[in-house]
Amino acid sequence: MELDQLTECYKAMADKTRLNILALLRHEELCVCELVEILKMTQPSISQHLRKLKQAKLVKERRNSQWIFYSIDGEIYPFIKANLDALPDMSEKIEQLKASGGKVCC
Amino acid sequence: MELDQLTECYKAMADKTRLNILALLRHEELCVCELVEILKMTQPSISQHLRKLKQAKLVKERRNSQWIFYSIDGEIYPFIKANLDALPDMSEKIEQLKASGGKVCC
DNA sequence: ATTATATATAAACATATGGTTATATACTAA
DNA sequence: TTAGTATATAACCATATGTTTATATATAAT
Numbered sequence: 001m002e003l004d005q006l007t008e009c010y011k012a013m014a015d016k017t018r019l020n021i022l023a024l025l026r027h028e029e030l031c032v033c034e035l036v037e038i039l040k041m042t043q044p045s046i047s048q049h050l051r052k053l054k055q056a057k058l059v060k061e062r063r064n065s066q067w068i069f070y071s072i073d074g075e076i077y078p079f080i081k082a083n084l085d086a087l088p089d090m091s092e093k094i095e096q097l098k099a100s101g102g103k104v105c106c
Numbered sequence: 107m108e109l110d111q112l113t114e115c116y117k118a119m120a121d122k123t124r125l126n127i128l129a130l131l132r133h134e135e136l137c138v139c140e141l142v143e144i145l146k147m148t149q150p151s152i153s154q155h156l157r158k159l160k161q162a163k164l165v166k167e168r169r170n171s172q173w174i175f176y177s178i179d180g181e182i183y184p185f186i187k188a189n190l191d192a193l194p195d196m197s198e199k200i201e202q203l204k205a206s207g208g209k210v211c212c
Numbered sequence: 213a214t215t216a217t218a219t220a221t222a223a224a225c226a227t228a229t230g231g232t233t234a235t236a237t238a239c240t241a242a
Numbered sequence: 243t244t245a246g247t248a249t250a251t252a253a254c255c256a257t258a259t260g261t262t263t264a265t266a267t268a269t270a271a272t
Contacts, residue, residue, distance in 0.1 A: 001192045003129075007122045014120040015230080016113045023109075032249060045231060047250055066239045066248050079188035086107045086185050121260080138219060151261060153220055172218050172269045 001077075009077055012056035017041065018049050022072065023087040025059060027094050029071035037102045038093050107183075115183055118162035123147065124155050128178065129193040131165060133200050135177035143208045144199050 012018060020039060024030060030038075035046050050070055053059040058080075060073040074080035097103055118124060126145060130136060136144075141152050156176055159165040164186075166179040180186035203209055 001194065003122055003125050003194060006125055006192060007120065010116050010119040010125075011229095013116040014113065016109055017230085019109050019112055019116075033247090042232070043249070044233085044251080048230075051250080063239090068249065077192065079185060079192050082185035082188040086112060086183065088107065088109060117259095123260085139217090148262070149219070150221080150263085154260080157220085169269090174219065 005076070008056045009058065012052050012058055013083070015049070015052075017045075018053055019087060020090070021046075021049060021053065021070075022058065022084065023090045024093065025070060025072045026084055026087060027091055029062070029069045031067040031069050033067075034097060034102065035070075038097055111182070114162045115164065118158050118164055119189070121155070121158075123151075124159055125193060126196070127152075127155060127159065127176075128164065128190065129196045130199065131176060131178045132190055132193060133197055135168070135175045137173040137175050139173075140203060140208065141176075144203055 013022070017039065021035060024035065024038060032043060032046055032050065035041075035050075036043050039046065050059065050061075054061060054070075057076050058072070058074045059070045062069045062071065072084065074084070077083075119128070123145065127141060130141065130144060138149060138152055138156065141147075141156075142149050145152065156165065156167075160167060160176075163182050164178070164180045165176045168175045168177065178190065180190070183189075
């Protein structure tokens with residue numbers, strides 16, 4: 001692949017928050033406010049991380065009325081599956097969100 | 107895997123120069139001065155990039171008298187092969203180095 | 213011992229990055 | 243149309259990062 005594209009990909013992955021986001025999205029698509037809730041970070045911060053991931057084509061977005069749902073993309077990277085598989089399991093966080101009624105949405 | 111370890115790995119890969127180094131080391135082990143020659147960068151700059159790669163356990167070093175040869179490691183990362191396979195082929199650069207007599211070493 | 217070569221480290225600086233607060237935009241509902 | 247909710251963007255700031263120049267360390271050769 002092109003080194004510039006690869007650099008952008010690894011830059012996008014070179015941050016703990018963004019790896020957390022990818023690890024969460026591996027389970028299911030989530031909207032911004034759900035990520036804010038789970039990661040206990042401010043909404044602008046999450047939004048800017050999502051923008052980086054989107055620019056690197058690691059996630060894609062889908063609008064549903066007022067919400068924007070993000071999900072894993074990365075299909076341009078032949079190694080993406082191997083990398084995602086190395087991320088820790090975050091299903092517990094998702095369960096907590098659902099248990100606290102924070103799901104579907106905000 | 108641990109997110110901190112993964113973050114360090116992707117940080118180490120999030121730079122064009124370091125991806126170039128990894129792409130070159132895929133072909134064969136190289137010493138610092140050979141990398142300096144191929145990449146047309148200063149020796150301290152290359153050394154510091156190598157240090158980051160070494161700290162992330164992506165490369166290892168081997169001393170041979172005055173030279174220190176670096177080679178690919180990364181065995182702690184289950185995805186390393188897939189990622190290295192996505193790097194561009196740099197055999198031409200290696201050939202040029204050998205043709206110009208810059209090999210074995212400096 | 214002295215000189216030369218290979219590499220590492222340190223200091224300084226400019227740029228990039230991530231977080232915060234404030235504000236703008238988009239959609240919904242009344 | 244107005245108010246409310248979800249998200250994006252902008253401006254600002256502190257910290258991280260990459261490069262350069264200068265210097266230190268390590269090995270080799272004389």
